[in-house]
Amino acid sequence: xxxxxxxxxxxxxxxxxxxxxxxxxxxxxxxxxxxxxxxxxxxxxxxxxxxxxxxxxxxxxxxxxxxxxxxxxxxxxxxxxxxxxxxxxxxxxxxxxxxxxxxxxxxxxxxxxxxxxxxxxxxxxxxxxxxxxxxxxxxxxxxxxxxxxxxxxxxxxxxxxxxxxxxxxxxxxxxxxxxxxxxxxxxxxxxxxxxxxxxxxxxxxxxxxxxxxxxxxxxxxxxxxxxxxxxxxxxxxxxxxxxxxxxxxxxxxxxxxxxxxxxxxxxxxxxxxxxxxxxxxxxxxxxxxxxxxxxxxxxxxxxxxxxxxxxxxxxxxxxxxxxxxxxxxxxxxxx
Amino acid sequence: xxxxxxxxxxxxxxxxxxxxxxxxxxxxxxxxxxxxxxxxxxxxxxxxxxxxxxxxxxxxxxxxxxxxxxxxxxxxxxxxxxxxxxxxxxxxxxxxxxxxxxxxxxxxxxxxxxxxxxxxxxxxxxxxxxxxxxxxxxxxxxxxxxxxxxxxxxxxxxxxxxxxxxxxxxxxxxxxxxxxxxxxxxxxxxxxxxxxxxxxxxxxxxxxxxxxxxxxxxxxxxxxxxxxxxxxxxxxxxxxxxxxxxxxxxxxxxxx
Numbered sequence: 001x002x003x004x005x006x007x008x009x010x011x012x013x014x015x016x017x018x019x020x021x022x023x024x025x026x027x028x029x030x031x032x033x034x035x036x037x038x039x040x041x042x043x044x045x046x047x048x049x050x051x052x053x054x055x056x057x058x059x060x061x062x063x064x065x066x067x068x069x070x071x072x073x074x075x076x077x078x079x080x081x082x083x084x085x086x087x088x089x090x091x092x093x094x095x096x097x098x099x100x101x102x103x104x105x106x107x108x109x110x111x112x113x114x115x116x117x118x119x120x121x122x123x124x125x126x127x128x129x130x131x132x133x134x135x136x137x138x139x140x141x142x143x144x145x146x147x148x149x150x151x152x153x154x155x156x157x158x159x160x161x162x163x164x165x166x167x168x169x170x171x172x173x174x175x176x177x178x179x180x181x182x183x184x185x186x187x188x189x190x191x192x193x194x195x196x197x198x199x200x201x202x203x204x205x206x207x208x209x210x211x212x213x214x215x216x217x218x219x220x221x222x223x224x225x226x227x228x229x230x231x232x233x234x235x236x237x238x239x240x241x242x243x244x245x246x247x248x249x250x251x252x253x254x255x256x257x258x259x260x261x262x263x264x265x266x267x268x269x270x271x272x273x274x275x276x277x278x279x280x281x282x283x284x285x286x287x288x289x290x291x292x293x294x295x296x297x298x299x300x301x302x303x304x305x306x307x308x309x310x311x312x313x314x315x316x317x318x319x320x321x322x323x324x325x326x327x328x329x330x331x332x333x334x335x
Numbered sequence: 336x337x338x339x340x341x342x343x344x345x346x347x348x349x350x351x352x353x354x355x356x357x358x359x360x361x362x363x364x365x366x367x368x369x370x371x372x373x374x375x376x377x378x379x380x381x382x383x384x385x386x387x388x389x390x391x392x393x394x395x396x397x398x399x400x401x402x403x404x405x406x407x408x409x410x411x412x413x414x415x416x417x418x419x420x421x422x423x424x425x426x427x428x429x430x431x432x433x434x435x436x437x438x439x440x441x442x443x444x445x446x447x448x449x450x451x452x453x454x455x456x457x458x459x460x461x462x463x464x465x466x467x468x469x470x471x472x473x474x475x476x477x478x479x480x481x482x483x484x485x486x487x488x489x490x491x492x493x494x495x496x497x498x499x500x501x502x503x504x505x506x507x508x509x510x511x512x513x514x515x516x517x518x519x520x521x522x523x524x525x526x527x528x529x530x531x532x533x534x535x536x537x538x539x540x541x542x543x544x545x546x547x548x549x550x551x552x553x554x555x556x557x558x559x560x561x562x563x564x565x566x567x568x569x570x571x572x573x574x575x576x577x578x579x580x581x582x583x584x585x586x587x588x589x590x591x
Contacts, residue, residue: 160426161350164446168356218350259349259378259401 014131016069020310061099096120165217183210198237228267237332254281273331283323343373345391347382349400379403383489391419393459398425406474411482420462438469498546502539512568537576550583
């Protein structure tokens with residue numbers, strides 16, 4: 001497990017099987033092609049021809065590279081950083097050489113092979129440098145403070161109200177008080193743990209139930225919960241404490257401001273290789289407490305991005321009387 | 336209030352366990368301090384309804400409650416001829432508490448400690464009464480209700496139901512679809528507090544924007560033409576003064 005002090009060497013190649021990484025490679029390489037073409041001419045028609053010429057070599061190389069890198073991803077991960085970089089560059093030079101000879105067979109002489117090698121080296125160097133910088137920017141050392149803050153972000157309001165609720169139970173119903181304290185212990189154990197590893201969605205739901213049991217003590221029948229999780233894959237992985245803070249928001253903004261009962265709905269379902277999560281709570285738009293809600297959402301969104309990059313999304317929507325958070329994450333099974 | 340009769344305490348909190356905990360603590364306090372529980376309420380409305388029978392000396396008042404929070408309820412309590420002492424209770428609210436300290440308003444942090452509650456109740460009979468301006472400073476947002484004291488009962492008027500407010504001599508009349516209420520407040524202060532909700536049509540009159548159906552030309556007492564406001568739910572029409580005539584144009588624009 002990585003620790004906070006181990007920030008000397010955080011260089012690592014990106015995960016070549018991640019859609020977001022693949023998209024970034026595509027965009028950057030094509031951007032560089034456009035830049036190269038623009039250097040030679042700005043006249044639109046010549047520019048188009050230039051781009052087509054370049055694409056004849058670049059696109060096959062690019063697509064072949066993405067396939068090969070995705071295939072070699074597991075092997076690359078086992079190597080340490082510099083040998084992996086060397087392997088990637090060797091692979092790229094091989095691919096561009098193969099493409100070069102294939103193209104020469106089809107279109108005649110496409111120019112000197114060395115030019116292609118140099119272009120490949122520049123592109124590979126830029127990409128590897130970019131992913132290294134990006135990796136460092138998102139590295140544990142830099143995000144540690146944020147993650148720590150996220151872990152401690154349960155509302156003090158909730159803590160003190162729960163303790164108050166437990167205190168009120170001690171004299172009349174000691175058994176219930178014991179149970180509530182056990183729930184609190186479990187909840188805080190997770191809140192204070194190192195939460196950078198993924199957990200199963202089943203465990204996260206269990207945590208949500210413990211949290212709700214505590215809120216139920218205070219709010220009684222005002223708090224009603226509908227679980228629509230029959231089709232949820234029990235082994236799906238999710239960053240810990242993604243659902244619980246959202247549920248806490250739902251209680252704080254949707255249930256507490258009303259003296260009549262309100263229903264929170266949580267739906268978790270699988271759609272092919274994605275997990276869809278929808279959380280809905282009643283809500284009256286009177287403009288209170290928005291800031292805390294936005295901060296919690298921004299934090300969760302950031303953690304989803306750290307774990308899944310562009311494959312995860314978090315969207316919110318409000319109608320006249322309800323508020324909804326929709327999360328999509330890739331379906332990863334716990335081994 | 337300074338006689339030896341037991342201290343009557345009203346508990347106001349929306350959460351049943353919180354009320355039950357205060358009950359437990361009060362029964363502990365009762366061993367040393369003559370007191371009795373005058374009543375319990377889960378909402379501001381319930382608290383106001385309970386007042387005549389409970390007749391409390393002290394109200395233990397939760398700040399964060401649905402519909403009407405403790406700070407608004409405290410403002411309505413001030414309408415009583417002899418308002419009870421108010422001790423606020425709250426779980427956590429760093430900003431509000433700083434303001435409470437500044438204005439020396441009594442509060443207890445939840446979970447409430449027996450000792451603190453005992454001290455607060457022992458001092459309750461000497462507590463300086465809350466002042467309206469202090470409560471307004473603690474809660475600058477507009478109230479959701481106005482209130483009037485009618486024969487010892489506090490009557491609530493939801494601001495959303497008020498069609499117009501009209502200043503007459505010492506009082507302000509608040510008109511709802513059903514009836515009129517006499518408020519002891521100043522029209523200027525009301526205008527400031529509910530900025531955006533009401534519009535001034537006349538020196539002595541504020542009209543709820545949402546209640547305006549349209550404007551008509553009519554003859555005034557001297558037989559001169561003037562604009563009048565036509566309102567939802569009531570037949571009465573209100574004169575628009577010459578100085579406020581631009582609101583007729585603005586209303587027309589808002590329809591387009």
